[in-house]
Amino acid sequence: MAVYLENTGTEFLAKDGSLDQELLLQWFKESKRIEAVQGAYYSKLFDSGLEIVFRTVNQGDDIQIAGVDMHMSGRCVWNAKPLSTVGIGEPLLVSLLMTNADENCAFVADLIHAATIDKIDEDTSLSLQVCAFPRAMDVYDSRQAYEEAAAGTALLDEGKLLPFNYIMARDESLEQKQRDQYEAQEKLMLVCGPVLAVEKREHGEKDSSCLVATIRTEMGHLDLVFSAKQLIRDLKKGSYVVASCIISADVLSQ
Known part of the structure; x- marks a missing residue:
């Protein structure tokens, strides 16, 4: 995963030594789906241009989050x-x-x-x-x-x-x-x-x-x-x- 909490000032996303899963799930639900080969991306864009990208793959009828990345537009x-x-x-x-x-x-x-x-x-x-x-x-x-x-x-x-x-x-x-x-x-x-x-x-x-x-x-x-x-x-x-x-x-x- 490419997540840069200190750079982006999003240290609040850290919880008990890992990422706040509850907040990530909320952002995931608010994200825009982008089709991809063998899966899909879900993109959450903030006012600053900061983008949280969820990488997902299909497991049967379910969607699994395979990774989370950050990017700045x-x-x-x-x-x-x-x-x-x-x-x-x-x-x-x-x-x-x-x-x-x-x-x-x-x-x-x-x-x-x-x-x-x-x-x-x-x-x-x-x-x-x-x-x-x-x-x-x-x-x-x-x-x-x-x-x-x-x-x-x-x-x-x-x-x-x-x-x-x-x-x-x-x-x-x-x-x-x-x-x-x-x-x-x-x-x-x-x-x-x-x-x-x-x-x-x-x-x-x-x-x-x-x-x-x-x-x-x-x-x-x-x-x-x-x-x-x-x-x-x-x-x-x-x-x-x-x-x-x-x-x-x-x-x-x-």
Whole structure:
């Protein structure tokens, strides 16, 4: 499951160490059904654009919820084509290593509503609405401030999408234990760039909200979804951000 409670400010969904099943069931009943290959999605959309996606499969005459994911709607659209699957798949959810038309960049993303498409392979061209959920974010005043703070270490190229863990998990010069550690987090992406815009989004549920910061990448604009609690210092338009994140991509068309 791809659920980001801290990023989205929906910690109220946590109950006794797991997700609040009563609240999830209520949202499921309020969701819109989307037909899929070998099952269906049920989508609950909040005022902020936050989407709760229930992945369901048929078991006889019954419907079983196979997983729950989160995605943030927005205006960041990338055109990409798949290269290979990443990790262990879940029902109606797939993670892919993808590239652009020129094949000069690569990124890993979870595909929301992937099973609405009959077939996905290397010849498939996908239009994706994308967002990212940072695990960690460092905020600087400028690119220069980032370079000074990171002096003596490898610097990220501005706007470059780097599937660092995915690459390191396949580095045969490393011991297997190290490769396994990278593989456990192989969907994490590294990216950095100046913040073009920041907005607070209200979900319309239990006074909850989150922040969305837009940056520019080599694939196009990318919305970072986070909460103020994840930051040591304030992030604003013009700030420079370095993030380790999971990219979520909603399939718009092929």
